[in-house]
Amino acid sequence: MPLIDRRLLSYFDWTLFAIVLMLEGLGLLTVLSASYVPSAHRMDPLFVRQLIWIGVGTLLMAGAVLFDYRALVGYSYPLYVVAVLLLIGVEVIGHSSGGSRRWINLRLFKLEPSELAKIAVMFVMVRYFRLEPPPGGWGFRHLIIPFLLLGLPTALVLKQPDLGTAIVLVLITGTLLFVSGLNWRVMAALMVAGMLAAPLSWHYLKPYQRTRLVSFIDPQADPLGSGYHIIQSEIAIGGGGSWGKGFMKGTQARLNFLPEETTDFIFAVYAEEFGLAGSLLLLGLYACLVGRGLWIARHARDRFGSLLAIGITGMIFWQVAINMMMTTGMLPVVGIPLPMISYGGSSMLVTMAGMGLLISINARRHTF
Amino acid sequence: MAKFRPKKKRLPVPKLEPRIAVISALMLTVMAVVAARLYYLQVIKNPEFSQLADRNRIRIRRLPAPRGLVFDSRHRPLVNSRPSFNAVFVPEDSDNLSQTIEKLQKLLGDDDIAGKVADAEHNGRAPYEPITVDENLDWQQVVALETHQLDLPGVGLEITPARHYLYGDLAAHLLGYVGEVSRNDLLRLSSYRMGDEIGKFGLERGWEPYLRGNPGGEEIEVDAVGRRLRVLREIPDQPGESVVLTLDLDVQEAAEQAMQGKNGALVAMDPNTGYIIAMVSHPAFDPNTFVGGITPTNWHKLITDPEHPLEDRVIQGIYPPGSTFKLVDSVAGMEEHTLTPETIYNCPGGMWYGGREYHCWRKGGHGRIALHRAIVSSCDVYFYNVGLHLGIDRLAHWAHLMGLGRRTGIALHGESAGIMPSSAWKKRTYHQPWYPAETLSVAIGQGYVAVTPIQMVQVVSEIANGGIRYKPQFVRYVEGLDGHIIKAYPPVVEARLHIDPDYLETIRDAMAGVVNSPWGTAHRVHLDNVTVCAKTGTAQVIGAGKAGVRSGEPEGEIPVKYRDHGWLVAFAPEDHPQIAVACVIEHGGHGGSSAGPVVHDVLQKFFQLYPPNAPRLVGEPETADMAAR
Numbered sequence: 001m002p003l004i005d006r007r008l009l010s011y012f013d014w015t016l017f018a019i020v021l022m023l024e025g026l027g028l029l030t031v032l033s034a035s036y037v038p039s040a041h042r043m044d045p046l047f048v049r050q051l052i053w054i055g056v057g058t059l060l061m062a063g064a065v066l067f068d069y070r071a072l073v074g075y076s077y078p079l080y081v082v083a084v085l086l087l088i089g090v091e092v093i094g095h096s097s098g099g100s101r102r103w104i105n106l107r108l109f110k111l112e113p114s115e116l117a118k119i120a121v122m123f124v125m126v127r128y129f130r131l132e133p134p135p136g137g138w139g140f141r142h143l144i145i146p147f148l149l150l151g152l153p154t155a156l157v158l159k160q161p162d163l164g165t166a167i168v169l170v171l172i173t174g175t176l177l178f179v180s181g182l183n184w185r186v187m188a189a190l191m192v193a194g195m196l197a198a199p200l201s202w203h204y205l206k207p208y209q210r211t212r213l214v215s216f217i218d219p220q221a222d223p224l225g226s227g228y229h230i231i232q233s234e235i236a237i238g239g240g241g242s243w244g245k246g247f248m249k250g251t252q253a254r255l256n257f258l259p260e261e262t263t264d265f266i267f268a269v270y271a272e273e274f275g276l277a278g279s280l281l282l283l284g285l286y287a288c289l290v291g292r293g294l295w296i297a298r299h300a301r302d303r304f305g306s307l308l309a310i311g312i313t314g315m316i317f318w319q320v321a322i323n324m325m326m327t328t329g330m331l332p333v334v335g336i337p338l339p340m341i342s343y344g345g346s347s348m349l350v351t352m353a354g355m356g357l358l359i360s361i362n363a364r365r366h367t368f
Numbered sequence: 369m370a371k372f373r374p375k376k377k378r379l380p381v382p383k384l385e386p387r388i389a390v391i392s393a394l395m396l397t398v399m400a401v402v403a404a405r406l407y408y409l410q411v412i413k414n415p416e417f418s419q420l421a422d423r424n425r426i427r428i429r430r431l432p433a434p435r436g437l438v439f440d441s442r443h444r445p446l447v448n449s450r451p452s453f454n455a456v457f458v459p460e461d462s463d464n465l466s467q468t469i470e471k472l473q474k475l476l477g478d479d480d481i482a483g484k485v486a487d488a489e490h491n492g493r494a495p496y497e498p499i500t501v502d503e504n505l506d507w508q509q510v511v512a513l514e515t516h517q518l519d520l521p522g523v524g525l526e527i528t529p530a531r532h533y534l535y536g537d538l539a540a541h542l543l544g545y546v547g548e549v550s551r552n553d554l555l556r557l558s559s560y561r562m563g564d565e566i567g568k569f570g571l572e573r574g575w576e577p578y579l580r581g582n583p584g585g586e587e588i589e590v591d592a593v594g595r596r597l598r599v600l601r602e603i604p605d606q607p608g609e610s611v612v613l614t615l616d617l618d619v620q621e622a623a624e625q626a627m628q629g630k631n632g633a634l635v636a637m638d639p640n641t642g643y644i645i646a647m648v649s650h651p652a653f654d655p656n657t658f659v660g661g662i663t664p665t666n667w668h669k670l671i672t673d674p675e676h677p678l679e680d681r682v683i684q685g686i687y688p689p690g691s692t693f694k695l696v697d698s699v700a701g702m703e704e705h706t707l708t709p710e711t712i713y714n715c716p717g718g719m720w721y722g723g724r725e726y727h728c729w730r731k732g733g734h735g736r737i738a739l740h741r742a743i744v745s746s747c748d749v750y751f752y753n754v755g756l757h758l759g760i761d762r763l764a765h766w767a768h769l770m771g772l773g774r775r776t777g778i779a780l781h782g783e784s785a786g787i788m789p790s791s792a793w794k795k796r797t798y799h800q801p802w803y804p805a806e807t808l809s810v811a812i813g814q815g816y817v818a819v820t821p822i823q824m825v826q827v828v829s830e831i832a833n834g835g836i837r838y839k840p841q842f843v844r845y846v847e848g849l850d851g852h853i854i855k856a857y858p859p860v861v862e863a864r865l866h867i868d869p870d871y872l873e874t875i876r877d878a879m880a881g882v883v884n885s886p887w888g889t890a891h892r893v894h895l896d897n898v899t900v901c902a903k904t905g906t907a908q909v910i911g912a913g914k915a916g917v918r919s920g921e922p923e924g925e926i927p928v929k930y931r932d933h934g935w936l937v938a939f940a941p942e943d944h945p946q947i948a949v950a951c952v953i954e955h956g957g958h959g960g961s962s963a964g965p966v967v968h969d970v971l972q973k974f975f976q977l978y979p980p981n982a983p984r985l986v987g988e989p990e991t992a993d994m995a996a997r
Contacts, residue, residue, distance in 0.1 A: 179387045235424065238409040238417025251425045255591040272421075276410040280403060287399050294392045298385065312390070321398045328405045332413055 008065065011363040013296075019289050020061075020355050022341065024054050026270070026282060026339035033248050034261040035270045035343075046262060046343055053345045057352030064356025068364065069308055072357075073130070076123035080149070083120035086113035087156040100160045100335075112346035114165040117153045119350045122172050122311040129180035130304040137183035145174065161206050164264075164334035168318050175314035179297075180307055216332035229265070232257045233327045236268040237279075244275030246283050262343040264335050267327045282341070286320045293317075296358055301365040309361050312354040404557045426600065427588045430561060433581035434529035436608030438543060440617040441645075441844060445534060446791055447543055449607075452660060453505040456498040459485060460595075461522030475512045475520075477501050479834030496595050503660040504530060518995045529564075531572075531659045537652040539620055541680035542613075542780070542842060543654035544570020547662070568658070570680075571611065571843070574779045578854070581608035583793060587634025593831040609854055610847040616884075620975035623648045626966040627681040632933070632953040633681035633821040635840075636970055639829035639939055639948040641859040644778075646970060649681040669702030683776075683783040686818040687952050690905030690959065691746045692935045693767075693813030695831060695875060697754045700766030706757040708952065709874045714747035726752055729906070743878035745887045746904065748812050755811025760802050763810065764790035769865055771826040771837055772819055777862070778840040788824055789816035791816060801855035814908055825950035828937040831875055832901070832945035835865035876901055880942045890936060892964030895971055898980050899942040902967070904959035905935030907952075932957040940971055941980045947971065 022098070026052055035046040086104065090113055094101040101341045104111040129138070129145055143273065157166045202210070215230060215351045236252035249255070250272035253261045259271050271279045293313030300306035316339050323338040325331040337344055388883025409417065434449035455476060466482075473481045480625070481501045488499040505525075507956065513525060528555070531546050547614040549557070549566040560566065564583070567576040584605030589597045623634050623646040635719065638643040651673075657666050668677055701707025717733030718725050728734065728748040755763060773788025787793075789810060791802035807814030822840055830837055839860040846855040871935035879901035882888040890902040909930055934956035939948040949967050 078759075081865055088739075175391060179384055179391055181387070212568055232424075234409060235417050235420045237406070238413045239419065239421035240410050241414040251589075255425050255589070255597070257424050257591075271406070271410065279406045279410065283399060283403055283406070287396070290395055290399075291392075294388060294395075298388055303384065306388075310388065311386075314391075316399075317395050321395075321402065324402045325398075328402065328409060330402075330405055341575055 007366055008360075008363045011366050012065070013292070013359045013362045016289065016292050016355065016359055016362070019285055019292070020352075023282075023285050023289070023340040024057075027266075027338075027343075028054065028275075029247065030266055030270045030341060031262050031343045033273060034253050034258075034266060035249065036248060038255065041283035049205050049345070050343050050348075053348040055238075056345075057348045060349055061161055061352040061359070065359045065363065067356070067360060068089055069305060069357050069360050070302075072308070073127055073304065073332045076127040080120045080124045083113060083116045084153055084156065086111070086152055087117060089113070090160065091156070094160075100162060102160050102162055109345050114157050114160065114162050115344075115346035115350045117157060118165065118168055118172065118315055119354060121150060121153055121169050122176070122315055123308075125176045126304065126307045126311050129176055129307060132303070133181040137181045138177065138186065139183050140186055143177075143186070146177070161209070162335060163205075163209055164322065164336035167322065167334060168173050168220065168315070168336060172311060172314050172317040175318075176307060176311055202349050212333045216329075229259050229333050230329050232259070232273075233265055233268040234329045236272040237328060240272040240275040240279075244271075244273050248272055249273060260335075263337055264323065264333075264342065265327055265341045267324055267338050270341065271327075285323070286316070289313075290317045290320075293358055296362045299365055300361050305361040305364070309358055312358050316351065316356060425589050425591075427590050427596075429586045429588055430564070431584040431586065431605050431980050432528060432565060433583050433605035434607045435531055435546070435565070435572075436575075436579040436581065436792070437610040439610060439612045439847075440615050440620070441610060441613060441643075442616065443591060445859075446539070446615075447531065447533050450532045451527045451531040452503060453510045454500050454526045454528060455505060455509075456524050456526045457481075457485065457500040457501045458496055458498050458522045458524070459489075460496050463521055468522060471516070471525060472501065472520055475516060476505070476509050478502055495584065496555075496590070498524070498526070500526070506837075507911075531655075533655045535617075535621075536656065537654045539615060539647060540652040540655050541649045541682065542570055542615070542647050543655060544568065544574075544651075545658035546572050547658055569678075570780060571613075571654075573781055575611050575843065575846070578611060579608040582606040607849060609849065612844045612847055614638070614641075614645065614842050614844045615647065616645050616974075616977065619970060619974050620646040622646075622647070623966070623970045626878070626969035630953050630956065630962075630966070631675060632951065632956065632963075633685055634949065634951040634966060634970065635682045635821050635825045636914045636947055636949045636974070637825045637829055637840060639832040639838075639945045642688055642829070642839055642840050643844070643859070644827075644842040645947060645974065647842065649679070649685070651675050651677040653677045669803050680780065680782070681952070682821045682952075683778060683780055684778050684820070686784050686786050686820055687933050687935070687954075688815075688817060688907040689772075689813035689819045689824060690907035690933070690935050691748075691813055692824060692827075692905035692937045692950075692959075693811070693817060693819075694743060694746065694751050695827060695879075695903055695937070696767045696770055696772065696860035697751050697758070697763065697811055698743065698875050698878075699770065699831070699867055699871065700763050701754045701758055702874070703766060704762050705759055705869060706762075707739065707754050709871075711754075712736050712738050713742070713856055714754045715747050715751075719749050719752055721752070721756070721808060722803070723823040724805065726808050727917050739874065740878045740881065741887065743875065743903070744881040744889075746882075746889055751811045752808045755807045756804065758807075759804075760807045760810060761790050763807070764788050764793070767817075769837075769863065770815070771823050771862075776822050776826055776840050778822060783822070784820055786820050787816055813905060821950045821952055824935070824937050824952075825948055828863055828903075828939055828947075829948040830865060831872055831879070832866075832939035832948050834869060834872060835867035836861055837863040837865060862962075872920070876942055879903055879939075883938075889958075889960045890938070890964055892960055892970060893936065893938055893968045895940070895968070895975060898940050898971070898975050900938055900940040900971060901942050901945075902936055902938035902964075904964070905937070906934060906958050907933040909933065909955070928955050931957050934959035936963035936967050938961065938967050938971065940975070944980075946978060946980065947974050 027215050031050045032047045035044045083226055089104055090101055095103040095105045095110060102114060103112050125146060154166045154169050236258055250269055252258050252272050253269040258265050258268055293309055297306045297309035302311055319336050323336045326333055337347045397674060424738060427873055437445055438447035440446055459465055469482050473479055485499055490669045546565050547568045549564045551558045553566055554560055567573040585603045586599050587601040591597055591601050627648050627650045631650050634648045653670055714736045715728050715734040717731050718727040734745055734747045767788045773786055775783045775785045794800055794802045795798050806815055810817050839862050841857050843857050848854045882890045882900055882902050883894050883900045887903040893900050893902050934953045936959045937950045939945040949970055951963040951967050953962040
C-alpha cells in the first residue's frame with residue numbers, strides 16, 4: 001500500500017483549501033497592519049510568528065488529511081484527558097495576561113489549553129453521539145455523561161476566567177446534541193431551563209463580566225471605562241465605510257484606540273481598513289467555509305464523519321459569529337478569536353487540524 | 369451515495385439530514401444578520417463614525433495671531449506685539465514629577481508652579497496637554513531653562529505673541545488693555561475659545577474685530593493616550609490689522625509730561641475734524657501689566673486706589689465747568705437776543721437776588737462792563753445777569769445743542785453724559801420746580817451743571833470752527849497687512865449750530881483777550897508766534913462749601929481735597945484754528961495757574977510741529993479725503 005492513498009489526492013477538496021488559504025492571507029495582512037509600528041524598520045515579530053504558525057498549521061492540516069478520522073474514536077478520550085490536565089495545569093503554573101490566566105509558557109510558545117479544549121470536547125461529544133439514538137431521540141438519561149464531560153472543562157475555563165470559550169464549548173456541544181438527534185421535548189425543556197437560569201447566572205459572573213454586560217446594553221454609560229471597547233470597535237468598523245480607509249491606514253488601530261487589536265478585535269481593524277466590501281468578502285469566505293463543512297457533513301460516509309464535520313463546522317461558525325457580533329456591538333464583549341484571522345498559535349493549530357479533518361472526511365467518502 | 373445508514377422503517381428516529389438543514393438555516397440567518405449589521409455600521413452610520421474617528425485622533429491647538437499694531441497719526445508705532453517666552457510643562461514626560469517641579473521653581477524663581485500644575489489637573493487637563501507654568505519669561509529665565517534642558521524632562525519653551533505698549537502708560541485710557549476672554553464673552557462670541565486674549569478696554573476693546581486677526585492652529589494627530597504624533601495640518605494665523613490713530617505721539621508726550629504729578633484730564637482736538645490730537649487722563653496705569661493676565665495683587669491695587677487710575681477722566685470724569693461755561697452763556701444769550709456784545713452790566717463785586725448775595729470772584733467788582741471785558745475778566749455778576757435774562761431753559765437748549773448733557777459718542781466705553789440741568793430735568797429728577805436763583809449758579813458753571821473734558825473740547829471747537837459739532841474720533845483708519853486702507857473714519861458732523869459768525873467772532877476775540885490782554889486770566893498759555901484764545905474756569909468742589917471753605921481763599925490754607933478744580937479751554941490760532949484743548953486739573957485751584965502751564969506746553973509743542981502758517985498734517989482736508997478713500 002502506498003504511503004498516500006491516491007484517492008485522497010484525487011478527492012482532495014481544493015475549494016476548501018483555497019478558502020482556508022485566503023482567510024489566512026487576509027489574517028496575515030491584518031495582523032501586519034494591527035501590529036505595525038512606524039518607528040520600527042524591520043519585520044514585526046508578531047507577523048513573523050503568525051507566518052510560522054500558518055506554516056506549522058498547514059503541516060498539521062496535511063497530517064490530518066492523511067489521518068483516517070475514524071481512528072479518532074480511539075483517540076478522543078486520551079486527548080480529552082490531556083486537555084483537562086492542561087486546563088488544570090493552567091490553574092497551577094499558568095501564565096496570566098490581561099487579568100486572566102489562560103496560558104502555559106512552553107518557552108518556545110505559550111500554549112492556550114482552552115483552544116485545545118474546544119476540539120477535545122467536540123471529539124468526545126462526536127464519539128459519544130456517533131451511535132444511533134434510541135427511538136424518540138436522546139433523552140435526559142443519555143445526557144448525563146455528555147454533561148459531565150462538558151461541565152468539567154467548562155468550569156475550568158470559566159475559572160480562568162474565559163467566558164467566551166465556555167460559551168463556545170456549550171454551543172459546540174449543543175449543536176452536536178441537536179444534530180445527532182436530541183428528543184424535541186428534552187431540547188425544549190433544556191432551553192426553558194437555560195432561560196430560567198440566565199438571570200441566576202448573574203450572581204456567578206465576575207464583576208468585569210457584569211460591567212461588560214451593562215456596557216453592552218448602554219455603552220455610553222461609561223464611555224472611557226467598560227464601554228470603551230464596544231464604542232471604539234464600532235467607531236473603527238463604522239469609520240471604514242464602504243471601501244475602507246485602506247491597508248495600514250486605519251487610524252483606530254494604528255493609534256491604539258482599539259483594544260486587543262491583533263486578537264479579539266482584529267475584525268475591527270480589518271473592517272476599518274477594508275470597509276464593507278472587505279467585511280462582506282470575509283463574511284462570504286466564512287459562509288463558503290461553513291457551507292462546505294455542512295455539505296461534507298451531509299455527504300460523509302458514516303455517522304461519525306458526519307457528526308465530526310458538524311462539530312468542526314460548528315466550532316468555526318460559533319467563533320466567527322460571536323466574534324463578529326461582539327465587535328459590531330451586537331453581543332457583550334467576550335474574548336473569542338476570529339478563526340484564521342486573529343493572531344494566536346493555539347487557535348491556528350486547532351483550526352487547521354479541524355480543516356484537515358474536514359478534507360479528510362470529504363476525501364474518504366469514496367473509500368471503503 | 370452511501371452516507372450514514374438510514375433506518376427508514378424506524379421513524380420518527382431523527383435522521384441527521386433534516387437537522388443539518390435546520391442548523392444550516394440557523395447559521396445562514398446569523399451570518400445574514402451580521403451582514404446587515406455591517407451594512408448599518410459601515411454605510412448608514414459611516415458619516416457619524418468617520419467623524420468620531422477623526423475626533424478621536426485629531427486635536428486642534430490654537431495659535432493666537434499677533435494683534436494688529438497701533439500707530440500715531442504719523443505712523444509711528446505705539447503698540448505692537450513681541451514674542452513672549454512661556455515655560456510649558458508636560459507632566460507625563462517627567463520621570464520624577466516633584467523633582468522636576470522643584471528644579472523649575474528654583475530656576476524661574478516662582479514658588480507656585482506646583483500649584484499651577486495642580487490647578488491644571490484639577491480643571492480636567494487632557495493627558496499630554498502642556499501646562500503653561502510661567503509666562504513672559506525674561507532673558508535670564510529663558511537662558512536658565514535652555515541650559516538646564518536635560519535636567520528638566522517635560523519642560524519646554526513656547527513662544528506666543530504678547531501685547532507690548534511701547535510707551536508704558538502713555539495714552540493708557542485711550543489705548544486700553546487686553547485680557548483673557550471672560551465666561552460672559554465666551555457665551556456671546558462664538559469665535560473665541562477659553563484662554564483667548566480679547567480687548568477689554570479702550571481702543572483694544574472697541575477695535576477688537578480688526579486688531580484680533582484670525583488665530584491659526586495646528587491639527588495634531590494623537591494616539592489613544594493623547595501623545596502627540598504629528599502635525600496633520602497647519603492653519604497659518606492671520607495677524608490683526610493695524611489701527612492708525614489721529615493722536616500725535618509728540619503732542620501726546622508733551623501733554624503727558626506737562627500733566628506729570630497732576631490728577632486730571634487733557635484732551636486736544638482738531639476743531640475742523642473732531643480728530644483727537646492728544647488725550648491724557650491722570651493718574652494712569654501701565655497696560656503692559658495686563659499682558660498675559662494681570663496678577664491679583666496688581667489688579668487689587670488698581671481698583672482700590674483712591675485716585676481711580678482706571679477711570680478715563682476725559683470721558684468719565686464729570687466736573688462743574690466753572691467759568692468756562694460763560695462761553696455757553698454768551699452764545700445762548702446772543703442767539704436768543706437777550707444779550708448783545710454791547711450789553712452793559714454793572715459789577716460792584718456781587719449782586720442781591722432772592723434775598724441772598726451772589727459774589728463776584730473779584731471782591732472789588734469790575735464796574736460797568738460789556739461782554740468782551742466780562743469774558744476777559746470772567747466777571748461773575750455780568751453772567752448772573754445774562755443767565756437771569758435767558759432763563760434756564762433757553763440756556764439749557766443751547767448748552768445741549770453745543771453738546772453738554774449728552775454723550776459725544778466717542779468710541780470709548782463708559783462715556784458719561786454729564787448733566788445740563790433744565791426745569792424739566794429738575795422736575796424729572798427732583799420733582800421740584802426750578803428756582804430762578806439756581807440759574808445764577810448754572811450761569812457761572814456751578815450748581816447742577818456737570819461736564820466732561822471731552823464735552824468741553826467740543827464746545828470750544830464749535831466756537832473755533834464756526835459752530836459745527838464734530839463727533840470726537842481718535843482712529844484715522846484701519847490698515848490691512850498690505851498697507852491698504854480697510855476702513856477710514858472721515859470726520860462726522862453731529863450738528864451744525866448755525867450760530868451767527870459775528871457772535872462767535874466776538875467770543876473768539878474776547879478769548880484772545882483772556883490770554884493777551886492785561887485783564888486776562890490765562891496769560892500762562894500765551895505763545896509768541898501764535899494768538900491763543902482761551903477761557904479759564906475754577907470749579908468749586910462739591911462739599912467744599914459745607915466744610916467751610918470759601919472760594920478765593922489762599923490755596924495753601926485749604927486741604928487738597930477741597931481745593932477747586934482748575935479748568936482751561938483754549939484754541940489757536942485765533943484766525944484759522946488748528947487745535948482746541950480742554951484741560952482740567954483736579955484740586956489745582958485757579959484754572960489759569962494750574963491748567964494754564966499744561967495747555968501752554970501742549971500748544972507750544974503742537975505749533976513747533978505744525979507751524980501755524982505752514983501746511984498742516986493733521987486735519988488737512990486732503991488727508992481727510994485720503995482717509996475716506
